[in-house]
Amino acid sequence: MTPPDLLPRAVRLGVDVGDVRVGLARSDRDGMLATPVETLPRGDAARRIAEHAQELEARAIMVGLPRSLDGTEGTAAAKAREFARELTTALGPAASADEEIEIRFLDERLTTVSAHQALHSAGRRGRSHRQVVDQVAAVMILQQALDIERSTGARAGEPAGADLEPPTDV
Numbered sequence: 001m002t003p004p005d006l007l008p009r010a011v012r013l014g015v016d017v018g019d020v021r022v023g024l025a026r027s028d029r030d031g032m033l034a035t036p037v038e039t040l041p042r043g044d045a046a047r048r049i050a051e052h053a054q055e056l057e058a059r060a061i062m063v064g065l066p067r068s069l070d071g072t073e074g075t076a077a078a079k080a081r082e083f084a085r086e087l088t089t090a091l092g093p094a095a096s097a098d099e100e101i102e103i104r105f106l107d108e109r110l111t112t113v114s115a116h117q118a119l120h121s122a123g124r125r126g127r128s129h130r131q132v133v134d135q136v137a138a139v140m141i142l143q144q145a146l147d148i149e150r151s152t153g154a155r156a157g158e159p160a161g162a163d164l165e166p167p168t169d170v
Contacts, residue, residue, distance in 0.1 A: 033146070104145075
């Protein structure tokens with residue numbers, strides 16, 4: 001039996017949310033290696049990621065949460081949290097059922113900067129890497145989560161939980 005805070009053998013997805021594009025990465029079923037999937041237009045991304053998650057029988061989606069260097073959250077983090085709500089809606093009832101798809105946030109400070117540097121080092125310049133930088137950032141987010149899971153024996157990131165509930169009027 002799998003301990004309650006460990007993920008069972010299953011695909012995990014990594015998501016890097018941008019204003020224009022969203023990068024998507026996936027892991028193997030053993031949670032060892034993150035690989036790029038695709039870059040999606042922001043407007044259609046939640047639905048497409050939900051389709052990928054259901055098709056791959058993913059058990060977790062790691063959404064990058066961009067924090068400032070001092071750990072505070074700004075506009076970009078608010079957009080990532082809003083995207084997670086959109087993703088929950090796109091996933092439907094399966095997202096909240098036990099043993100289904102869990103959405104978690106992973107601190108992704110400097111991930112996009114690192115992705116740009118990695119692509120530049122690999123010989124991809126400026127405009128030629130714009131379409132893949134979001135995928136590379138998603139791979140970095142997911143690989144970080146996989147490494148944390150392997151080294152600690154616990155799930156990486158923070159559960160989205162209450163962040164995914166629609167706001168209520170007071």
